[in-house]
Amino acid sequence: MLIARSAQEAHLYMDLHACVCGATQFDRQHRLEDREGTLVSVYEGACAQCGRTRSFEFTISDDRPPAPPAFGGPEPSRIIDPGEFLWTSDRISTDSGLRLLNTPITEHREVRPATAYATALLEEVVKFLPEGAERIPEDRFTSERGREMYAKDPSRFTRMDLTLALELKHRILAGIDEHSPPQA
Numbered sequence: 030m031l032i033a034r035s036a037q038e039a040h041l042y043m044d045l046h047a048c049v050c051g052a053t054q055f056d057r058q059h060r061l062e063d064r065e066g067t068l069v070s071v072y073e074g075a076c077a078q079c080g081r082t083r084s085f086e087f088t089i090s091d092d093r094p095p096a097p098p099a100f101g102g103p104e105p106s107r108i109i110d111p112g113e114f115l116w117t118s119d120r121i122s123t124d125s126g127l128r129l130l131n132t133p134i135t136e137h138r139e140v141r142p143a144t145a146y147a148t149a150l151l152e153e154v155v156k157f158l159p160e161g162a163e164r165i166p167e168d169r170f171t172s173e174r175g176r177e178m179y180a181k182d183p184s185r186f187t188r189m190d191l192t193l194a195l196e197l198k199h200r201i202l203a204g205i206d207e208h209s210p211p212q213a
Contacts, residue, residue: 030069031108033087034101035094039070041117042108043085045174052078098142098149105156111165111186112175118150122198129201137209144205148198155191163188 033039040057047053055074062069073084092102100106106114125143132140157165165186170179184190 031085031087032090033070033108034090034092034104034106035097035099036070036089037094037097038100038106038109039072039085039087039089041100042087043072043083045109045113045117045172046085048076048079048081048083050076050079050081052076054078055083098146100149100153101156103156105169106153109153110169110171110175111154111157112170112178113172114150114153115185116174116178118147118154121147121150129205134208137205138211141202141205141209144198144202148195148202151191151195151198154186155195157186158188158191 031039031042033042043055043057044053048055054077056077057072057074060071062071067088070087070089071084072086073082075081076083087108090101092104095101100109105111121143125140125147128140128143129137154165157169159166164183165179167179167183170176179186
């Protein structure tokens with residue numbers, strides 16, 4: 030059984046695991062089931078492309094889930110590897126970065142949720158760094174996509190690179206907050 034630290038993590042896991050036809054979207058219906066004292070979160074729905082039934086089951090970890098956009102507490106994910114988190118952060122960051130460049134500064138508030146989500150994804154990557162290590166160990170990459178990300182550029186998984194990337198993302202969020210504050 031898959032163990033998710035939050036509903037947010039469960040949804041990302043489903044987004045990363047496509048249907049056999051290749052589509053990732055499906056109309057997710059959610060229900061909770063009690064299975065011999067264990068609460069199981071079940072997501073089912075038809076694939077938007079081929080109509081196959083897709084089904085995922087998760088137990089939620091005992092830790093209290095964090096508020097979104099966070100995915101979990103201080104421990105790394107057991108179902109998503111650091112390469113998958115970084116790949117998703119890159120995709121969201123590219124889109125939100127282009128939106129920030131192409132909108133007036135006063136409208137950047139609209140891009141803040143995506144930017145915060147990309148930042149939370151990157152914060153998850155850092156959780157895979159063992160204390161005192163300068164790089165995430167190669168054996169932490171368990172998915173095909175994660176191993177590809179690592180093989181393509183292992184330097185992106187160093188403490189220094191991740192720290193610099195996170196600092197940049199936090200500066201971008203601070204800039205949005207400074208120049209495009211929420212409306213009262």
